[in-house]
Amino acid sequence: MRFLILLGSFLLGFAWRHSDELHAMVVGTPQETPEERAEIMQIPAVSSANELESRKAFMEEVHRAIVDRDFSWLSAREFSLRQGGNRTDDGVWKLELFYNSMWWLGNMNTPDCTDPAAEFLAEWRIASPSSPAPFIVSAQRLLDKGWCYRGSGYAKNVNISAWKPFSEYVDAAHEMLARHKDVASQDPQYYAVMASIYVAQGRSEGDFQNLMDEAVAKEPYYYPLYQEAFRYYEPQWFGSYKDEEAVAQFAADQTQAKERTSAFARVYWHAMSCGCMPPTVVINKKALRRAMHDLVELYPTAWNVSHMARLACQIEDGELANSYFEALPAGDEGKAGWSDWGGIDVPQWQACRTSAGLPANA
Template structure:
């Protein structure tokens, strides 16, 4: 394994600057990213085991596992001059971990996750029409390999809901139906009832740009909201539709989807009562602007005071914020 780590380390110099900005979001993200870069699997295992325990929901309502997984994803998604060689070395490294730690769910999941990343490197993130036929075959082959690997090692790999997150990432490329997706989500929640990242990973594949539709998306969000009431009230409705806006609808969320503003408004109120967050209140104000609800926009701006920041205000956030403030000031 030391040989593999030495081969990966030159990538650190090439990629650390790119990753640092994203990793600053949370110390958990930074710690996971650094442990993975340096091939410190015991540290990754320890972090994952701790965060899988009940109660690791941050003050803002974000599950702390999400920050850990973002750090891990920084390594999978790093840009490298020779992406193929880089991914091949990651495959070797994570496969070695599965052999050294055969009873570790995380080791098996990370190997499957590399296979998924390798597949998406062939496909790319563009439209289907832009994917070369041979690249499409490689994409599907890697997703099949990842799926089969998780199923072959299900007794270990799927004891951790991270394995179900990877299955949901696979579902986006394989066109699984709603029942299959809910089966994966619910099985993952049996392993970790706090792991609401399952809903967010499933959401992406239900967006119209990935072959979904507005009705199915709305049904999914309402069902997820019902399932998470004990912890978040109706808060998941706003969070999931906000994620849908981020991934697809942008400023046209209220024209392009079936989102219902009174329901979203109550959802934000529920969420902020349970998990106060300046970032989420900024997002609430932005959504009020999109919904043309000036009284709610003004109320949120007043509550925010000098904590209004552009980051949560959608595409081209600074201009979006400026436009909403201008509209708010109009009589």
């Protein structure tokens, strides 16, 4: 199986000129029938569980183990989450949250990008040589160190002296995973981190296809795989807007048996969260609205519904945003969709409510 063969005519690569692509996609975007539109406007009853607090509690457990250097607990936790495929009520893998919790290891914010976790990770690798987690986290930290030297700007703006350490640490991240593949590749996060490394290395499309083929053959339901594929095919990297849609469709196709089309929405939800959203006019809104509906039917939580309200505003569908806001439990104003660890983006939440025809200061 080949990733792009499955995607078929969706993947048009570098040959697209963005102006032509925008025109073609706008002209070719399908619309819902009145019956389809009426169906997606019906939002199911919604749970009021506090997802953000639940995630914080989970990540605090990981934090305590990091502080205590409890390598046995960390490795056992990775194993149980991977084997059980445990998810939050919102449908997100707890394994993904486990790896997100590694931000507790500290930032590389010194001029020489010193990693405060280097000693910790070396001890973890020695203590748990048969666990994928210490090798995956170590590779991610090496990759992060490379990006610390490079910075996040466009290549033309990178200081020439940064390229050598950037390449060295990216290659070291690759070597960490490749050398320990037999152990590390048991965990789907191995492939998510390797995909990110491939972006940094500028690996060929064929190499990336092969990696994705291997990844989805092992675990097609691990969403970070598709998030990294979306990144690879962003126009500023190695693809186009059409390629991005193809990745979302590929994710939906691979997970259809259990998740209907909801993975299509999860890919664009990620794009919205990272500030990577394509222009509204090129998004297949019919497919996206259907996927949003599938997502909240499968996982009817306030967290998901409030984020779908935000996503509806992102694609300039105030009527649909209204349906999601109105489906929230009594007293829930939908602010969770604009919440992160730093707080709530109140102006954007207010703007969305206004476009949905609702009071901005509910």
